[in-house]
Amino acid sequence: MKRYLAALLSGLLFGLGLGVSEMVNPQKVLGFLDVSGSWDPSLMLVLGAGLFVTIVTFRPITRMAKPVFDVDFSLPTSTAIDIKLIGGAILFGIGWGLVGYCPGPAIASLAYGEIESGIFLGAMFIGLYADRLYRRPTTII
Amino acid sequence: MENFTPISAIIGGVLIGLSSTLFLWLNGRIAGISGIAGELDSLDRNEITWRLLFLSGLIGGVAIYRTAGGTLQDIEIVSSIPVLISAGLMTGLGTRMGNGCTSGHGICGLARLSPRSFVAVSIFLGIAVITFFLTRHGSGGL
Numbered sequence: 001m002k003r004y005l006a007a008l009l010s011g012l013l014f015g016l017g018l019g020v021s022e023m024v025n026p027q028k029v030l031g032f033l034d035v036s037g038s039w040d041p042s043l044m045l046v047l048g049a050g051l052f053v054t055i056v057t058f059r060p061i062t063r064m065a066k067p068v069f070d071v072d073f074s075l076p077t078s079t080a081i082d083i084k085l086i087g088g089a090i091l092f093g094i095g096w097g098l099v100g101y102c103p104g105p106a107i108a109s110l111a112y113g114e115i116e117s118g119i120f121l122g123a124m125f126i127g128l129y130a131d132r133l134y135r136r137p138t139t140i141i
Numbered sequence: 142m143e144n145f146t147p148i149s150a151i152i153g154g155v156l157i158g159l160s161s162t163l164f165l166w167l168n169g170r171i172a173g174i175s176g177i178a179g180e181l182d183s184l185d186r187n188e189i190t191w192r193l194l195f196l197s198g199l200i201g202g203v204a205i206y207r208t209a210g211g212t213l214q215d216i217e218i219v220s221s222i223p224v225l226i227s228a229g230l231m232t233g234l235g236t237r238m239g240n241g242c243t244s245g246h247g248i249c250g251l252a253r254l255s256p257r258s259f260v261a262v263s264i265f266l267g268i269a270v271i272t273f274f275l276t277r278h279g280s281g282g283l
Contacts, residue, residue, distance in 0.1 A: 058249075089262075
């Protein structure tokens, strides 16, 4: 139960952050990508301010024996810089540059009820789950 | 730079950083949206529940911001439907293949000094700028 509340609260804070910083608006994001035009550096500040917080807080947290509400940390362990990582980042970069949506803002923008967000989200979820076509289920509990 | 909103960008960024901090501290997990949204077909009901709650919070946070009278009262999406669909597909596929997006690799991975995240963020930011330049710049939109 506590873990559920923590997830909800974290999501709420994240959503508030996306709202306040206007990152839910693709035009705001595209303004950042437009480096040779009327550049809007806001996104860089959002990332920078977020990173400033996590760089300070993550180190002491990961040194704890375990998180507050769970038995262990679930952190990525892979270190391989492979074709999947690079190819994935390229694909995502193209998608991001075309519309101005990354996954967080795309989902959060459902709060605005625009049909265009719904179309983007539908396609994004198909993309997110496309690997199920060839990947066998990994977790059986 | 007439659209630059430094104050709200910093406040929003700090909120996102605090969200990631809270989630790691309490639940021991990375607040990476593509990762959270990409495993909703888990066979473990607990897994599905916290993921759905996080994502509901994400939408709820924006809804609260709007109801509280946030400055941004409307979003603007100018892309055509075929572009929305192909960009959505690439975003979903790409973030799954690369194991992360702006939040997981950006806010969390960079803070963990993960070399994979440094590579991913440099590539997707660079490619996004180039894509924008090639498709939008001077042509008014795609």
